[in-house]
Structure formats: C-alpha cells, structure tokens
Amino acid sequence: MPAGLLILLYLCAALLPLGLAWAQGLEARSIFDELASGAGILALAVILAEFLLLGRYRFVARRVGTDIVMRMHQLLARGAAALAVAHPFLYTTRRAPAPDWDVGRQFFVTHELSAIWPGMIAWLLLPALVLMAIGRNALGYRYETWRLMHGLGAALIAGFGVLHTLRAGRYSADPTMATVWLALLGVALFALAYVYVLTPLAQLRRPWRVAAVAPVAERTWEVTLRPARDFAFRYRAGQFAWLNIGHRPFGPHENPFSISSAPSAGPEVSFIIKELGDFTRTIGQVKPGTRAYLDGPHGHLTVTDHKAPGVALIAGGVGIAPMMGILRELHASGDTRPTALIYGNRNAAQIACRDELEELARAHGTRLGHVLCDPPEGWTGEVGFVTPELLRAHFGDAEHREWLYVLCGPPAMLEAVEDALIGLGVPSGNILSERFSYD
Ligand SMILES: Cc1cc2nc3c(=O)[nH]c(=O)nc-3n(C[C@H](O)[C@H](O)[C@H](O)COP(=O)(O)OP(=O)(O)OC[C@H]3O[C@@H](n4cnc5c(N)ncnc54)[C@H](O)[C@@H]3O)c2cc1C
Known part of the structure; x- marks a missing residue:
C-alpha cells in the first residue's frame, strides 16, 4: 500500500466524525456554537486517530518512516490540544438543562454534571499530556515512567472524551455518529493493546x-x-x-x-x-x-529496494550502526554497486568497528572517509564536521546525483547534510535518513 493511500486513510478516520456531523443537516446555530462543536469533534477524532501513529505498526512505518510518523503524532496532538482547549469557550448558546422536548440536544448546550465531568477530565488531561511530552527531558522523568504515564493518560483521554461527547454532544445524539465514536474508540484501544499486550505475547514464543x-x-x-x-x-x-x-x-x-x-x-x-x-x-x-x-x-533505512547506481552512507557517531548492517550486507550479497561511507566522530577513540571498516573498504571497494573534530597527531583523514564543502568534494559531480544517500546521526548533522545534498542536485527521493531521537 503506497504511503499516499495510508495518509488518505488516516485523514478519512480523523475527518469522518466531522463529515457525519455535517451530513446530519441540523439547523445551524450561531457560528461560534458550530465552531465549538467542530473543534470538539475534530480534536476527539484526531486524538483517537493518534493511536494509529505510535510508530510501532510496521505496515505504516515501513512506508512513511518512523520519524515522520512520530513527528505527525507530535504535531497532531498539539493541534488537537489547542482545539480541545478552545472548545468549551466558543459556545455562545446559554448553558441550561435541556428540556424534555429537546431529546437530541439541538437547542441547549448542556451543563449537567454527568455530561460535563468526563469532558472536563479529558480537557485537563490532554494539554497536560502534551506539555509533559514536550518538556519530558526538562521534567527529568525516566523514559520508561514517562511512556507508561503517556499511554495510560492517552487511554483515559480517549475514554472520557468519547463518554463526554455521547452524553453532551449535539451531533453525537445521532445513533450512527455514536456508533462511529465507539468504533473509533475500539480501534484506538485495540491499537494500544496490539503494542502492549499482543506484541509481547507473540514475543514470548520467540525468545x-x-x-x-x-x-x-x-x-x-x-x-x-x-x-x-x-x-x-x-x-x-x-x-x-x-x-x-x-x-x-x-x-x-x-x-x-x-x-x-x-x-x-x-x-x-x-x-x-x-x-x-x-x-x-x-x-x-x-x-x-x-x-x-x-x-x-x-524502519525504512534500506538500500536493497532501491535501484540507484551507487550508495553513499553518511553517519555521525553511533549512527554507524545501521550503516554497518548495510555495508556488511552489500558485501555479503556481492552487490557490485559503488559505495562510499563518510563517518564523522569527535575523536578517533569513538570510531566504531574501525578495523572491520578498513577491511570492508578494501574487500568491497568502499570509499571510506573518516571525519574527526578532534583528530590525533598525524591524522590523515578529514578534520572538522561533515560540511557542504566536504560533501561537494566527494559527491559534487553529475554522476553522484543519481546515487542513493543514507543518513544517520545527530539531528543537526542530518538537517545540514540533507540541505547540502539537495543543494548538490540530489532528488529528495534519493535521500533516506533516520533520527535516533523523536524529541
Ligand atoms: C530508530 C532508532 C534507532 C536507534 N538506534 C540506535 C543504535 O543503533 N545505537 C544506539 O546506541 N542508540 C540507538 N538509538 C537511541 C537509543 O534508543 C537510546 O539511546 C536509548 O534508548 C537510550 O536509553 P537509556 O535508557 O540508556 O537512556 P535514557 O536516559 O532512558 O534515555 C535517553 C534518551 O533516549 C531516548 N529513549 C530512551 N528510551 C527510549 C525508548 N524506549 N524509545 C525511544 N526512545 C528512547 C529518549 O529520547 C531519551 O530522552 C536509536 C533510537 C531510535 C529512535
């Protein structure tokens, strides 16, 4: 399934409740009331769809890339939190108990506690969860503790959010809409269970x-x-x-x-x-x-599916890990394409698998370029960072534009190298990169 289709499916899931609300054709209220309902509906739908963007589903991450999935997860959560925070403040209709004749909550914005309290819990938890994710490092939580709180918090927000809309929502009074909310909640909770229950169960059989x-x-x-x-x-x-x-x-x-x-x-x-x-x-x-x-x-950092005439690997620090796998495989499988490895480190002691790299370079004909910020005496390799000038010297001619570039290293280096390669005329589709941090 191509990445575009996956994105379309995601958009359908996130926009479905809004579409269903619109399709009910209810009498329009003031623009602010409609905006309030729309913000609430969209925020809840995005939150439920967030469970599909955990970066742990192979069929999604393989096509879109785990870091892109995680980036979308972060950005959409922030958008949903902003909509959710605005939702109760936008209503202009007076809040009053709905009279018996208004079964579908068409003319009154309910203020009954039984309908409001689940929404208030979700409303408080959502921005707190987003802020805790943004400030995770500064808050000093262990990653494992944070992950547990994040998963539990998200499940509570989803559950209370759906309960609130079923009890208070004007559009959710419609049985089809209510069923869709329950179905989306079911999918979200199943997605969580898939990662934290079903996957570990399968792992027990493969120790x-x-x-x-x-x-x-x-x-x-x-x-x-x-x-x-x-x-x-x-x-x-x-x-x-x-x-x-x-x-x-x-x-x-x-x-x-x-x-x-x-x-x-x-x-x-x-x-x-x-x-x-x-x-x-x-x-x-x-x-x-x-x-x-x-x-x-x-992960999608793989070269075997790509038919590019050459492969350039550009690694910083422990970003060498996937490159070792790729180089070892290219050599073991007798891939005859020309290869180059540019490998940046602070000092010589940080160069991983140094002897094996020299050996692979000799045996496979890989062009090996070490780059050190802090070189030892007598160092004959490059000095400093992986700069645009250095990349131009290695890959500046027309023939290298068709190569596949695989990047892994610190985020700042990845961004600089991507920009430099695009500046050299390499199409972005020929650049694969992976970050080791989703912050
Ligand atoms: C796709 C990917 C591939 C990676 N490959 C390598 C590799 O080959 N070699 C290598 O040394 N490092 C790699 N990392 C980084 C590695 O995952 C972290 O260094 C490691 O998880 C730190 O764990 P810790 O408990 O020692 O440190 P902690 O102090 O607990 O965490 C330090 C930081 O690591 C990240 N981290 C910690 N735990 C997790 C987790 N469970 N999931 C996601 N991020 C986490 C967080 O950003 C955290 O702030 C990779 C990361 C990613 C996302």
Whole structure:
C-alpha cells in the first residue's frame, strides 16, 4: 500500500466524525456554537486517530518512516490540544438543562454534571499530556515512567472524551455518529493493546539469548543475540528493532536500536549500542545467556529496494550502526554497486568497528572517509564536521546525483547534510535518513 493511500486513510478516520456531523443537516446555530462543536469533534477524532501513529505498526512505518510518523503524532496532538482547549469557550448558546422536548440536544448546550465531568477530565488531561511530552527531558522523568504515564493518560483521554461527547454532544445524539465514536474508540484501544499486550505475547514464543557483548569503540558495544528457539527473524539491512534485555516482554523495558548485522550472515542479530542513559550504561555488563526479546524489524533505512547506481552512507557517531548492517550486507550479497561511507566522530577513540571498516573498504571497494573534530597527531583523514564543502568534494559531480544517500546521526548533522545534498542536485527521493531521537 503506497504511503499516499495510508495518509488518505488516516485523514478519512480523523475527518469522518466531522463529515457525519455535517451530513446530519441540523439547523445551524450561531457560528461560534458550530465552531465549538467542530473543534470538539475534530480534536476527539484526531486524538483517537493518534493511536494509529505510535510508530510501532510496521505496515505504516515501513512506508512513511518512523520519524515522520512520530513527528505527525507530535504535531497532531498539539493541534488537537489547542482545539480541545478552545472548545468549551466558543459556545455562545446559554448553558441550561435541556428540556424534555429537546431529546437530541439541538437547542441547549448542556451543563449537567454527568455530561460535563468526563469532558472536563479529558480537557485537563490532554494539554497536560502534551506539555509533559514536550518538556519530558526538562521534567527529568525516566523514559520508561514517562511512556507508561503517556499511554495510560492517552487511554483515559480517549475514554472520557468519547463518554463526554455521547452524553453532551449535539451531533453525537445521532445513533450512527455514536456508533462511529465507539468504533473509533475500539480501534484506538485495540491499537494500544496490539503494542502492549499482543506484541509481547507473540514475543514470548520467540525468545532470544545474548550470545556476546564486545566493545567496538569508547563506551560503545556490539551486542549479539541468538534465537533461543527455532524461528526465523526476517529483516533487511538498515532496519531497527525494539530490544528488551533481561525483562519480561510486558512493560516499558524496551529501547529502539538499529540492527548492525547482515541478514544473510545467519540467524544471529547484532546491535551497536552507545552508553547514554540508565539502560545503555549497563550494556557492557550484560552476561552471555541473558534472555532477550525483540519487536521488529521496523524502519525504512534500506538500500536493497532501491535501484540507484551507487550508495553513499553518511553517519555521525553511533549512527554507524545501521550503516554497518548495510555495508556488511552489500558485501555479503556481492552487490557490485559503488559505495562510499563518510563517518564523522569527535575523536578517533569513538570510531566504531574501525578495523572491520578498513577491511570492508578494501574487500568491497568502499570509499571510506573518516571525519574527526578532534583528530590525533598525524591524522590523515578529514578534520572538522561533515560540511557542504566536504560533501561537494566527494559527491559534487553529475554522476553522484543519481546515487542513493543514507543518513544517520545527530539531528543537526542530518538537517545540514540533507540541505547540502539537495543543494548538490540530489532528488529528495534519493535521500533516506533516520533520527535516533523523536524529541
Ligand atoms: C530508530 C532508532 C534507532 C536507534 N538506534 C540506535 C543504535 O543503533 N545505537 C544506539 O546506541 N542508540 C540507538 N538509538 C537511541 C537509543 O534508543 C537510546 O539511546 C536509548 O534508548 C537510550 O536509553 P537509556 O535508557 O540508556 O537512556 P535514557 O536516559 O532512558 O534515555 C535517553 C534518551 O533516549 C531516548 N529513549 C530512551 N528510551 C527510549 C525508548 N524506549 N524509545 C525511544 N526512545 C528512547 C529518549 O529520547 C531519551 O530522552 C536509536 C533510537 C531510535 C529512535
């Protein structure tokens, strides 16, 4: 299914309640009353559709890209929160108990507590949830705690929001509209259950064991997993998976990491992991034999589907992880396309898999360009950052415009490199990039 069709389906789900409300053809009230109802309906529909943008559904993320899905999730949540906050203030009709003859709540905006309280809870929770997501790092919550609160908070907002519209909404008095709300709530809760219940249940049947943990650079490790039972994990080089080491699959203990092994190398799967926070800082102490679970593969950073005449990999820091998978696979599968790797680091100690990269460059003919900000004495590689000038020197001629460019690294570097490549005439469709942070 093409990405455009997925976006169209999403828009249909988010706009369906508004369309149904309009189709009822009810007598129009003041413009502000109609805007108030429209804002409430749209906000609730967007929130329910948000559950489809969790970045965890392969059929969505594979086509659109996980970072784009997450960006949409963030932006739409902010839009929905703004609409929801405005919703009660826009009404101009006087609030009064609806008389018996106004069964469909056509002429009165209800103020009955039983109809209002679920809406008030959702109304308070939604902006709080959005603000907590925006300020997550500043608030200092552990990522796992935040994720749990985010999921629970979202489920409560969805449930209370639907209860409110069923009890108070003018348009939701219509049975078709009420059924649609319940169906959308069902889809949203199923989407949550798919990630937090069904996926972990499936993982129980596909356990892994840690086979090895080896240092590959300063504070950076390569962790290799082996299937603990007889099953096949099919992935493409450059994809990522959610890794859970040493915990049961139910719960928040899973982190996304790019797969650094080559699919054709066998059933073992490897990850290059840099120490950063509470989980990754313990990675070097993980003992072989520890049980692990994987949710994946996810991600669209793959080169095998692209027919470009050459492949350029541009990595910063631990962004080398998916590139290792891609390079190892291109070499193992005998792909004859010319390849280049531009790999930026702060210092030489941070270069991961340095010997293997030299070896791959020799054996596969990959043009290898190391870039260091803080080079050691006698360094013969590039110095500084991956700049537009450096990219022009490597990829400035017409032949390189047709190549496929795969980018992974710090967000600032990705943006600068994307702009520079587009400036060199590379079509945006030939640039694949992945961020390691969705903030
Ligand atoms: C698609 C993708 C691929 C990645 N690939 C790699 C890789 O190959 N190698 C590597 O070293 N790092 C990779 N990362 C980053 C890695 O996921 C984080 O460094 C790691 O989760 C930090 O966990 P922590 O508990 O040690 O740190 P914490 O201090 O808990 O978190 C530090 C930051 O990492 C992010 N993070 C933490 N937990 C999660 C989570 N469960 N889901 C999403 N983000 C989280 C958050 O932005 C958080 O602020 C990748 C991230 C993404 C999104």
